[in-house]
Amino acid sequence: MSATINPEKAPTGTASGPSGPPIKRTMPAVRARRPRPAIWVPPMLVFLVLLGLWYAVSYLVLDEKRRFLMPPPDQVVTKGFLDPDVLGEILASLGQTAAVALAGLAAAIVIGMAWGIAMSQARWIERSLFPYAVILQCIPILALVPLIGFWFGFDFFSRTVVCVMIALFPVVSNTLFGLQSADRSQLELFRLQNASRWTVLTKLQLPAALPAVFAGMRISAGLAVVGAIVGDFFFRRGTPGIGSLISNYQSRVESAELFAAIITASLFGVVIFWLFGSISKFVVGAWYDVDAR
Amino acid sequence: MTATQAAAPPATQEEAKVLLDFKDVEMTFPNGTVALSGVDLTVREGEFVTVVGPSGCGKSTLLRIASGLESSSHGTVSIATSRIGYVFQDATLLPWRNVRANVELLAELRKASRAVRSQKAMEAIDLVGLKGFEEHLPRQLSGGMKMRASLARSLTLDPELFLFDEPFGALDEITRERLNDQLLRIFAERRFAGLFITHSVSEAVYLSTKVVVMSGRPGAIVRTFDVPFPIPRDPDIRFTPEFAALVGDVSHALREGHH
Numbered sequence: 001m002s003a004t005i006n007p008e009k010a011p012t013g014t015a016s017g018p019s020g021p022p023i024k025r026t027m028p029a030v031r032a033r034r035p036r037p038a039i040w041v042p043p044m045l046v047f048l049v050l051l052g053l054w055y056a057v058s059y060l061v062l063d064e065k066r067r068f069l070m071p072p073p074d075q076v077v078t079k080g081f082l083d084p085d086v087l088g089e090i091l092a093s094l095g096q097t098a099a100v101a102l103a104g105l106a107a108a109i110v111i112g113m114a115w116g117i118a119m120s121q122a123r124w125i126e127r128s129l130f131p132y133a134v135i136l137q138c139i140p141i142l143a144l145v146p147l148i149g150f151w152f153g154f155d156f157f158s159r160t161v162v163c164v165m166i167a168l169f170p171v172v173s174n175t176l177f178g179l180q181s182a183d184r185s186q187l188e189l190f191r192l193q194n195a196s197r198w199t200v201l202t203k204l205q206l207p208a209a210l211p212a213v214f215a216g217m218r219i220s221a222g223l224a225v226v227g228a229i230v231g232d233f234f235f236r237r238g239t240p241g242i243g244s245l246i247s248n249y250q251s252r253v254e255s256a257e258l259f260a261a262i263i264t265a266s267l268f269g270v271v272i273f274w275l276f277g278s279i280s281k282f283v284v285g286a287w288y289d290v291d292a293r
Numbered sequence: 294m295t296a297t298q299a300a301a302p303p304a305t306q307e308e309a310k311v312l313l314d315f316k317d318v319e320m321t322f323p324n325g326t327v328a329l330s331g332v333d334l335t336v337r338e339g340e341f342v343t344v345v346g347p348s349g350c351g352k353s354t355l356l357r358i359a360s361g362l363e364s365s366s367h368g369t370v371s372i373a374t375s376r377i378g379y380v381f382q383d384a385t386l387l388p389w390r391n392v393r394a395n396v397e398l399l400a401e402l403r404k405a406s407r408a409v410r411s412q413k414a415m416e417a418i419d420l421v422g423l424k425g426f427e428e429h430l431p432r433q434l435s436g437g438m439k440m441r442a443s444l445a446r447s448l449t450l451d452p453e454l455f456l457f458d459e460p461f462g463a464l465d466e467i468t469r470e471r472l473n474d475q476l477l478r479i480f481a482e483r484r485f486a487g488l489f490i491t492h493s494v495s496e497a498v499y500l501s502t503k504v505v506v507m508s509g510r511p512g513a514i515v516r517t518f519d520v521p522f523p524i525p526r527d528p529d530i531r532f533t534p535e536f537a538a539l540v541g542d543v544s545h546a547l548r549e550g551h552h
């Protein structure tokens with residue numbers, strides 16, 4: 001019976017609940033009413049621990065001469081982010097990389113969804129095309145990159161091609177999986193009304209696929225950023241991207257700036273990832289539990 | 294079955310239009326499973342035929358053949374209407390559509406105009422008692438309400454023949470009884486022909502004008518019972534000795550067919 005009393009007392013915020021069997025039953029209530037900032041506490045703690053480790057490596061593991069291998073965080077901030085010249089340089093190149101990543105991601109979404117839809121239309125198409133999606137994912141892209149340069153030149157287009165190749169697979173496989181997730185009885189419901197393939201696709205399979213497609217897009221978004229940076233490394237013509245900047249800092253052993261650039265690039269990836277999560281929640285959140293996996 | 298002929302429907306049955314006719318129907322799946330063998334079954338206008346049988350005896354297969362989803366491997370199946378309602382075991386609502394849009398789906402697939410669609414949907418939603426829940430998404434509904442939405446969806450077709458594949462099998466007893474009463478009321482009002490599958494004998498007797506008992510492997514009809522109770526059916530009929538006797542007979546036939 002204590003289980004029915006606990007939820008009334010729990011919301012006051014005392015996180016330390018008494019242990020014992022009833023706690024399991026009251027968990028959801030406590031979780032739902034916990035003030036929102038609590039969500040940020042665990043990752044914050046992890047962040048502080050990582051920061052501590054970083055300092056430890058910088059000052060305890062590395063001696064002064066080798067400290068450039070891992071400059072302490074405050075140096076990264078002061079020499080990287082707080083220096084207007086460096087920050088300007090980083091942001092400008094990030095803009096270029098972002099353009100490539102977004103173009104690559106858009107192309108990956110269009111091509112990937114078309115590929116997935118084509119495969120969903122017949123077993124033999126799936127059997128003919130799926131192996132190539134897998135192969136594409138297994139190709140050592142880095143080995144191909146120089147060739148792509150020879151084929152398509154050394155600027156924006158080639159960078160986008162690399163980006164697409166790296167980001168394509170999750171959209172293809174998730175689209176296919178999503179389209180096939182419609183129930184048999186739902187398909188039969190449509191078949192009983194003599195619905196056309198197109199109707200079944202647009203009114204049943206595609207909406208049913210949306211949650212999976214968005215999950216795929218989210219993974220692809222992260223990969224697109226990686227792809228764009230890889231492209232930057234190899235194709236230096238045109239406006240430099242953050243990848244070329246990173247490799248410049250590397251060769252000049254400007255490690256604080258290097259770290260600042262890497263962190264900026266990662267943050268950009270996180271933002272895109274989060275953006276697609278939000279879009280997904282907005283589009284399918286009403287009928288699909290995006291968070292429940 | 295001998296019983297007092299209380300209502301009009303059984304008397305006029307002989308002249309009523311035959312909507313579904315199975316003659317010596319056999320179904321053998323490509324993998325060699327014989328699901329049905331020598332099935333003769335007729336469903337006429339105004340009849341509500343219920344099929345009971347052990348699970349795996351081919352009840353769903355029978356219904357799938359009647360709907361045209363599957364074709365029999367032997368025998369003749371004649372269906373005299375294209376207005377066939379099909380209610381699946383699960384509600385099969387589209388989770389991204391609200392109740393209204395779900396109920397409108399079939400008319401939409403049949404390319405009915407927007408006005409007709411929404412008119413029909415409104416009537417059907419009213420008929421199943423879901424008024425006020427039009428904007429709700431399926432995830433916000435209870436199992437019984439989902440089933441009612443599914444029923445409403447089929448009702449928009451004004452079906453002449455209504456096929457039900459254990460629609461209330463997953464519901465609790467109280468909800469099931471309530472839906473049985475509702476279905477009976479709708480049946481009395483719309484007078485479609487029904488072919489209803491269930492594994493509950495009392496549900497079968499309560500709902501139908503005829504109960505068909507099937508035996509398993511391969512599925513065949515072992516006995517048919519006429520249900521004599523009048524059609525605007527009094528819920529209290531379930532507590533009469535006549536009702537209990539008929540349920541007993543059907544159960545008995547079901548058990549015999551099992552060997």
Ligand SMILES: Nc1ncnc2c1ncn2[C@@H]1O[C@H](COP(=O)(O)OP(=O)(O)O)[C@@H](O)[C@H]1O
Pocket residue numbers: 322323324326327328346347348349350351352353354355
């Ligand atoms: N597509 C199929 N291929 C092969 N066997 C099937 C197929 N569909 C159903 N069966 C088999 O036919 C029998 C009858 O199935 P079903 O009609 O679903 O039974 P019920 O609805 O009475 O439980 C079962 O043994 C089932 O395994």
Ligand SMILES: [Mg+2]
Pocket residue numbers: 352353354458
């Ligand atoms: Mg079945």
